[in-house]
Amino acid sequence: MTHSHPNSLLFRQLSEGVSNTYTYILVCTASKEAVIIDPVLETVERDSKLINELGVKLLYALNTHVHADHVTGTGELKKRFPLMKTVLASKANAKSDLQVKHGETIDFGRKSLEVRATPGHTNGCVTYVLHEDRMAFTGDALLIRGCGRTDFQEGSAQTLYRSVHQQIFSLPGDYSLYPAHDYKGLTCTSVEEERNFNPRLTKTEEEFIDLMNDLNLPYPKRIDYAVPANMVCGIYDLMDEKTRKTVEQSLDKHT
Amino acid sequence: MTHSHPNSLLFRQLSEGVSNTYTYILVCTASKEAVIIDPVLETVERDSKLINELGVKLLYALNTHVHADHVTGTGELKKRFPLMKTVLASKANAKSDLQVKHGETIDFGRKSLEVRATPGHTNGCVTYVLHEDRMAFTGDALLIRGCGRTDFQEGSAQTLYRSVHQQIFSLPGDYSLYPAHDYKGLTCTSVEEERNFNPRLTKTEEEFIDLMNDLNLPYPKRIDYAVPANMVCGIYDLMDEKTRKTVEQSLDKHT
Ligand SMILES: [Fe+2]
Ligand SMILES: [Fe+2]
Numbered sequence: 001m002t003h004s005h006p007n008s009l010l011f012r013q014l015s016e017g018v019s020n021t022y023t024y025i026l027v028c029t030a031s032k033e034a035v036i037i038d039p040v041l042e043t044v045e046r047d048s049k050l051i052n053e054l055g056v057k058l059l060y061a062l063n064t065h066v067h068a069d070h071v072t073g074t075g076e077l078k079k080r081f082p083l084m085k086t087v088l089a090s091k092a093n094a095k096s097d098l099q100v101k102h103g104e105t106i107d108f109g110r111k112s113l114e115v116r117a118t119p120g121h122t123n124g125c126v127t128y129v130l131h132e133d134r135m136a137f138t139g140d141a142l143l144i145r146g147c148g149r150t151d152f153q154e155g156s157a158q159t160l161y162r163s164v165h166q167q168i169f170s171l172p173g174d175y176s177l178y179p180a181h182d183y184k185g186l187t188c189t190s191v192e193e194e195r196n197f198n199p200r201l202t203k204t205e206e207e208f209i210d211l212m213n214d215l216n217l218p219y220p221k222r223i224d225y226a227v228p229a230n231m232v233c234g235i236y237d238l239m240d241e242k243t244r245k246t247v248e249q250s251l252d253k254h255t
Numbered sequence: 256m257t258h259s260h261p262n263s264l265l266f267r268q269l270s271e272g273v274s275n276t277y278t279y280i281l282v283c284t285a286s287k288e289a290v291i292i293d294p295v296l297e298t299v300e301r302d303s304k305l306i307n308e309l310g311v312k313l314l315y316a317l318n319t320h321v322h323a324d325h326v327t328g329t330g331e332l333k334k335r336f337p338l339m340k341t342v343l344a345s346k347a348n349a350k351s352d353l354q355v356k357h358g359e360t361i362d363f364g365r366k367s368l369e370v371r372a373t374p375g376h377t378n379g380c381v382t383y384v385l386h387e388d389r390m391a392f393t394g395d396a397l398l399i400r401g402c403g404r405t406d407f408q409e410g411s412a413q414t415l416y417r418s419v420h421q422q423i424f425s426l427p428g429d430y431s432l433y434p435a436h437d438y439k440g441l442t443c444t445s446v447e448e449e450r451n452f453n454p455r456l457t458k459t460e461e462e463f464i465d466l467m468n469d470l471n472l473p474y475p476k477r478i479d480y481a482v483p484a485n486m487v488c489g490i491y492d493l494m495d496e497k498t499r500k501t502v503e504q505s506l507d508k509h510t
Contacts, residue, residue, distance in 0.1 A: 008429075015440040017272070046439055053452050174263075184301055185270040187442065197308050 007110055009133050010054065013178065013187055014047060016040040019070040019222075020181050023047060024137060026130070027056050028109025035060045035108050037128065037137050038180050039073030041234060041251065047073065048080045059108050062087040064139025064180055065125040066094055066230045068153060068223040071247055075234030086233040091117065092124025094231040095238060100126070113137075116167045120160020121148030127168060135176040136191075142168050143179045144189040147200055150212050152223070157212035161205050169195050225250070262365055264388050265309070268433065268442055269302060271295040274325040274477075275436050278302060279392060281385070282311050283364025290315045290363050292383065292392050293435050294328030296489060296506065302328065303335045314363050317342040319394025319435055320380040321349055321485045323408060323478040326502055330489030341488040346372065347379025349486040350493060355381070371422045375415020376403030382423060390431040391446075397423050398434045399444045402455055405467050407478070412467035416460045424450050480505070 010027035024037040025047070034056040039047055051058055058081045061074040066088070074086045087106065090099035100106065102117035106128070114129040118141035125148075129136040140148030142164050150157045168177070173192030194201065200208055220226075225246035232238035239247065265282035279292040280302070289311040294302055306313055313336045316329040321343070329341045342361065345354035355361065357372035361383070369384040373396035380403075384391040395403030397419050405412045423432070428447030449456065455463060475481075480501035487493035494502065 010445075013442045015270075015442070017440060043440065046441075050441075053448065185272060185298065186301075186305075187268045187270070190265075193308065 007132070009111065009130070010056075011133075011135075012050065014043065014050075015187075016043045016070065018042065020183050021067075021070050022178065022180060022182065022187070023073075024178060025051065025054075026108070026111065026113075027054060028111040031109030032056045033109040033111075034058050035062060035106065035113070036077065037062045038064055038067070038139070039077055041071040041073045041076060041247070044073040044076040044080075048077065051081070058084045060085050060087050060098070060106055061233075062106065062113075062128060063096075063230070063233070064128070064137060064141075065089070065122045066092050066153070066227060067180075068220050068227050069181075070222065071226050071229045071250070072234040075229075075232075075236055078233075078235065086235075088233065089115070089117065089124040089126045091119065092122070092231075094124070094233070095235075096233050102126075118142075118160075118163035118167050120150060120156055120158075120163045122153040122155065125163070129171065129175075134172070134174060135178060136168065136171060137178050137180075138168060139180045142177060142194060142198070142201070144177075144182050144184075144186045145194070145198055147198070148180075149215065149217055151215065151217060152220070153227070157209040158205065160212075161201070161208045164201050169201070222250070262387070264366060264385070266388075266390075267305065269298065269305075270442075271298045271325065273297065275438050276322075276325050277433065277435060277437070277442070278328075279433060280306065280309075281363070281366065281368075282309060283366040286364030287311045288364040288366075289313050290317060290361065290368070291332065292317045293319055293322070293394070294332055296326040296328045296331060296502070299328040299331040299335075303332065306336070313339045315340050315342050315353070315361055316488075317361065317368075317383060318351075318485070318488070319383070319392060319396075320344070320377045321347050321408070321482060322435075323475050323482050323485075324436075325477065326481050326484045326505070327489040330484075330487075330491055333488075333490065341490075343488065344370070344372065344379040344381045346374065347377070347486075349379070349488070350490075351488050357381075373397075373415075373418035373422050375405060375411055375413075375418045377408040377410065380418070384426065384430075389427070389429060390433060391423065391426060392433050392435075393423060394435045397432060397449060397453070397456070399432075399437050399439075399441045400449070400453055402453070403435075404470065404472055406470065406472060407475070408482070412464040413460065415467075416456070416463045419456050424456070477505070 012025040027034040085097035088096040228243040267280040282289040340352035343351040483498040
């Protein structure tokens with residue numbers, strides 16, 4: 001790759017259309033070391049191909065949390081990139097190669113992601129911040145003009161409100177924010193935009209809690225097999241028999 | 256908006272899920288002057304809301320070409336932002352406030368888009384290049400690992416091949432390329448990636464022409480009303496009766 005700047009970042013946002021999930025590939029172009037954030041099982045082929053074409057060394061597959069709406073691609077990626085390590089927050093209480101804590105960093109080449117604990121959607125939700133490039137990956141803690149639900153997986157509206165205000169809205173206003181999902185075709189936002197226009201998080205803490213508790217959302221379709229599969233980073237050998245079968249069946253439906 | 260750099264760009268990529276079209280909003284943060292590229296009729300509400308929230312002055316709505324797969328949002332945007340001007344290539348032979356030619360520039364604040372003629376998908380296809388930020392908007396001339404079809408709207412495989420090689424692949428390798436569509440959830444690519452991995456454009460001119468002529472693609476569903484509507488930049492008052500009715504009916508189906 002030819003690049004204008006020795007410290008430059010190659011950045012790719014990828015979307016999966018069924019669960020409306022965003023996956024991110026970040027490459028330090030100086031060292032060609034790379035990470036992937038929130039890969040999806042159904043798009044592993046596409047993402048692996050891109051990683052190989054870019055000629056980069058995939059060091060880590062990070063999940064922002066144990067997803068309930070899709071099975072992570074980290075297990076399948078590990079088969080294709082055996083040196084890659086899976087990463088989850090230690091608070092997720094799940095199996096992964098690396099468990100990270102608030103304040104720690106994940107390094108790839110000259111780049112460094114700061115781990116910020118942003119619980120509330122789940123206990124183990126984290127936001128990854130790349131200060132040098134003024135961007136953060138917020139998972140389901142903060143969505144564009146929205147936020148993750150707080151009615152399952154140990155969710156807590158109060159905890160989420162405080163996470164967003166203390167850990168995300170406290171970043172500089174021009175930082176770009178990249179969420180785990182969007183359902184309207186938006187791809188990115190900024191700290192300042194969400195501070196001003198997020199219809200939920202601009203409310204008071206009390207109003208936010210009432211609002212979140214009144215949402216009455218339907219039970220998530222995939223939660224019963226996605227969560228157990230994601231608790232082991234989507235690694236087939238570690239899944240129990242029943243989860244493995246359900247994941248296989250759901251993949252069949254896609255092809 | 257608070258921004259780290261006086262010459263910085265605020266950039267938003269937006270997608271429309273039915274036609275898989277990408278719309279782009281570019282803002283010069285110093286002056287707050289903005290342009291929108293390839294807006295879609297069905298998402299005008301979403302895009303207008305974002306433009307208003309960003310508090311920017313929308314100068315131009317640019318179309319990369321007269322689209323056959325969706326009706327442009329420029330007509331509806333003009334109602335909401337009356338000072339905004341519609342832009343098309345003069346080679347498009349269509350009605351618009353501004354007709355641009357190869358080599359001209361479109362300025363917003365301190366930013367400047369260079370117009371490059373990249374015919375072949377249609378005669379009036381252009382690529383807009385933002386040199387300062389090392390990015391280009393290629394419309395349907397070059398897609399990620401693909402390209403626009405050349406079997407209607409005066410398409411020519413030979414012309415397209417030469418456009419891409421002479422006007423896009425000649426840009427520096429690290430320039431980011433943003434297409435009008437993607438059907439796999441990819442959002443962006445680079446000149447170098449496409450020079451190396453585009454399965455069509457890496458072929459010889461002869462092979463490319465054969466390949467394009469053998470595609471046998473189905474007749475585009477919306478072409479019969481999208482093209483006439485886009486020939487007048489989606490401005491209702493300028494459409495003939497029949498086109499107006501079909502556009503209205505297609506909108507009803509969406510809501
Ligand atoms: Fe989630
Ligand atoms: Fe087109």
